[in-house]
Amino acid sequence: MATPELSFDIAEYKERLRKTKIRMEQEGIEVLLVTDPANMCYLSGYDGWSFYVHQMLVVFGDEEQPVWIGRKMDAKAAEFTTWLSHENILYYSDDYVQSKIKHPMDFVCDFLKEKGRANKTIGVEMDNYYFTAQCYVSLMKGLPNSRLVDATSLVNWVRVIKSDREIELMKRAAKLVEKAMQSGIDKINAGVRECDVVADIYHAEITGTEEFGGDYPAIVPLLPAGEKTSTPHITWSDNRYKEGDLVILELAGCCKRYHSPMARTVSIGKPSQRVLDLTEAVVEGINAALDAVKPGVTAEEVEAVWRSTIAKHGFVKDSRIGYSTGLNYPPDWGEHTISLRQGDKTVLQPNMTIHMIPGIWQDNYGVEISETFRVTENGCETLANFPRQLFVK
Amino acid sequence: MATPELSFDIAEYKERLRKTKIRMEQEGIEVLLVTDPANMCYLSGYDGWSFYVHQMLVVFGDEEQPVWIGRKMDAKAAEFTTWLSHENILYYSDDYVQSKIKHPMDFVCDFLKEKGRANKTIGVEMDNYYFTAQCYVSLMKGLPNSRLVDATSLVNWVRVIKSDREIELMKRAAKLVEKAMQSGIDKINAGVRECDVVADIYHAEITGTEEFGGDYPAIVPLLPAGEKTSTPHITWSDNRYKEGDLVILELAGCCKRYHSPMARTVSIGKPSQRVLDLTEAVVEGINAALDAVKPGVTAEEVEAVWRSTIAKHGFVKDSRIGYSTGLNYPPDWGEHTISLRQGDKTVLQPNMTIHMIPGIWQDNYGVEISETFRVTENGCETLANFPRQLFVK
Numbered sequence: 042m043a044t045p046e047l048s049f050d051i052a053e054y055k056e057r058l059r060k061t062k063i064r065m066e067q068e069g070i071e072v073l074l075v076t077d078p079a080n081m082c083y084l085s086g087y088d089g090w091s092f093y094v095h096q097m098l099v100v101f102g103d104e105e106q107p108v109w110i111g112r113k114m115d116a117k118a119a120e121f122t123t124w125l126s127h128e129n130i131l132y133y134s135d136d137y138v139q140s141k142i143k144h145p146m147d148f149v150c151d152f153l154k155e156k157g158r159a160n161k162t163i164g165v166e167m168d169n170y171y172f173t174a175q176c177y178v179s180l181m182k183g184l185p186n187s188r189l190v191d192a193t194s195l196v197n198w199v200r201v202i203k204s205d206r207e208i209e210l211m212k213r214a215a216k217l218v219e220k221a222m223q224s225g226i227d228k229i230n231a232g233v234r235e236c237d238v239v240a241d242i243y244h245a246e247i248t249g250t251e252e253f254g255g256d257y258p259a260i261v262p263l264l265p266a267g268e269k270t271s272t273p274h275i276t277w278s279d280n281r282y283k284e285g286d287l288v289i290l291e292l293a294g295c296c297k298r299y300h301s302p303m304a305r306t307v308s309i310g311k312p313s314q315r316v317l318d319l320t321e322a323v324v325e326g327i328n329a330a331l332d333a334v335k336p337g338v339t340a341e342e343v344e345a346v347w348r349s350t351i352a353k354h355g356f357v358k359d360s361r362i363g364y365s366t367g368l369n370y371p372p373d374w375g376e377h378t379i380s381l382r383q384g385d386k387t388v389l390q391p392n393m394t395i396h397m398i399p400g401i402w403q404d405n406y407g408v409e410i411s412e413t414f415r416v417t418e419n420g421c422e423t424l425a426n427f428p429r430q431l432f433v434k
Numbered sequence: 435m436a437t438p439e440l441s442f443d444i445a446e447y448k449e450r451l452r453k454t455k456i457r458m459e460q461e462g463i464e465v466l467l468v469t470d471p472a473n474m475c476y477l478s479g480y481d482g483w484s485f486y487v488h489q490m491l492v493v494f495g496d497e498e499q500p501v502w503i504g505r506k507m508d509a510k511a512a513e514f515t516t517w518l519s520h521e522n523i524l525y526y527s528d529d530y531v532q533s534k535i536k537h538p539m540d541f542v543c544d545f546l547k548e549k550g551r552a553n554k555t556i557g558v559e560m561d562n563y564y565f566t567a568q569c570y571v572s573l574m575k576g577l578p579n580s581r582l583v584d585a586t587s588l589v590n591w592v593r594v595i596k597s598d599r600e601i602e603l604m605k606r607a608a609k610l611v612e613k614a615m616q617s618g619i620d621k622i623n624a625g626v627r628e629c630d631v632v633a634d635i636y637h638a639e640i641t642g643t644e645e646f647g648g649d650y651p652a653i654v655p656l657l658p659a660g661e662k663t664s665t666p667h668i669t670w671s672d673n674r675y676k677e678g679d680l681v682i683l684e685l686a687g688c689c690k691r692y693h694s695p696m697a698r699t700v701s702i703g704k705p706s707q708r709v710l711d712l713t714e715a716v717v718e719g720i721n722a723a724l725d726a727v728k729p730g731v732t733a734e735e736v737e738a739v740w741r742s743t744i745a746k747h748g749f750v751k752d753s754r755i756g757y758s759t760g761l762n763y764p765p766d767w768g769e770h771t772i773s774l775r776q777g778d779k780t781v782l783q784p785n786m787t788i789h790m791i792p793g794i795w796q797d798n799y800g801v802e803i804s805e806t807f808r809v810t811e812n813g814c815e816t817l818a819n820f821p822r823q824l825f826v827k
Contacts, residue, residue: 089667114666114753117662121662136775136777167567167571168566168568170486172566174558174561175561178560178570191568234647235647239640240637240647243637244636244637245633254633254671263483269510273508274484274508275482276482277649278647279646361528361531382528384529
């Protein structure tokens, strides 16, 4: 076999695993079934677009290496991308795939029974996209003597503080998003098709720089235009922009699966006063909120600064203004841990990385300007360096 | 509100809904919770990258319109993209998002209780990515008097025969994949970085033609190179190709969420005899299998033709050789209905659309050559028109 191409030293993967096992022990979990592709990659290095079939990493509290289980044709990808021994890469045959008769979790149950682990406390990622209701039911049926407990976000919380190497990859991703954002803004104009803007964005993001190329972000470019800027998650069409359109661009650069998201807003032609007023509030709000970030401050305290700043301008936002980001796979580049919102009492610590995206969506227009930042020893630094403003074409 | 931009006449959406209700009645399902984004789009038109939070379409057997339920900031996207009345678009507040305290399914339970539907037989898509174990547990807890039954693929099976308008969109997608594949093949060469090839592929796919642009495919370009061609789902890196490398390209064009996938294999420099032998077997196998397709033939019969053809060359493939495709969202462009494999007794009918991808992955190399085809009245037609061969650079 070829030597696997790892993004990190094996020691770093082992350290991640050690921290995961500590959390497992704290929660009384003896066996952890890791189905989130980002968590799988974080612990093992596994990387491939195979998460559309069931796969997992099985972490035993008392064994050195996890076990990768997936589809036969993907086992080679595990050899190419993980630090695991050949013996720890197991696969099920193709008749388990999207079948009404057999389910991949039956294979997992058989494996745990053979290992004598069928009566353990088993952690499962209950609210992860890739742990379906059927996975749960099949495990309960196949392992009646086990105790299944919720371990949603257990590994995600281990991911929340980044290593220096992770920060390095996110800074590369920030370079990619700067390039992608610039080419999008350059291309947008009245008469241009949305798809032609996105084609340039993708090209810039993926071809990257001389030193490194870009990976696929976990979310595609979000580009609402015109009245659709009143909602954030609309993708592009082949419509042509019109004079007077407002365009929101929410993009990320991605390097070795690490993201730096960023949003900006463009006005085609002179912006209306209400857009200028909203932009002023958003920029002042994000500036104040970023100024409030430092170790020891809580997530909700940062949000409160934003809230009071925009209130002075007469605006209210009833959704969270940010979330932890880093390593991820579709459908989300958010880590499902920290949210900048009321009630989130997470204490910020150095090398947490957060996408602060305080978009405001009014009835028929909206403005998004965002920054991904790293908590530093005494404040924060944004990963990208890009004018924090409304762009007028 | 702006008039929604629909890809189909409202009559077509209503016809889809009528067929869905017939299946619901056959299975004794009174209320269907549709969480698969493709199924949501199919029935309502809903389109947005919001499936990373919980959302659904609730179909009542006895009501004319389904109800969309999602996050508040996405409700506007439902207004812009669906044919549903304003009253049928409901949303939960942002504190339900990725929270440990409240789950969006609690909101759904409250809604069904208010509607007096808490004691019904409710179909849920048990093995869909976007119906997590936690969704299931929350519904069971919140609706103790209901009967939850498995409706995985219920709507997917309604999708299996395409309308003329759907075929038209898939043929556009085929034009896009032809362009993307050509630009990928043109760019590949020794010394070129993988990411630079993918940048060109994306650009071609999304900028499309003068008449229509491209949408994001549900799977990113899969581009294993060198020894990694022994496994299919590896994505690109910024490595440089070397003389002698084999490169697999599995791509799709996508138009209004409708896909036409296609795979080809490229040899950088003179291919080895074993690669030529494998290619010959794959091309002969796919030709024979396509020749066998016509209405009335079963999925497994098509696979058997492939199997016996490659056996003459001494090859065996133990995974399925194709699946139904069309409308989809990440992480899969496959429809999870028909599989071309032993045991699948689905009888082929006109306007079924299938991606026949009989890749063969050996120990340290592999070849993929695939076609997406439509079953016609007396045979089949491939959607794209692209040389069915190994490309040598």
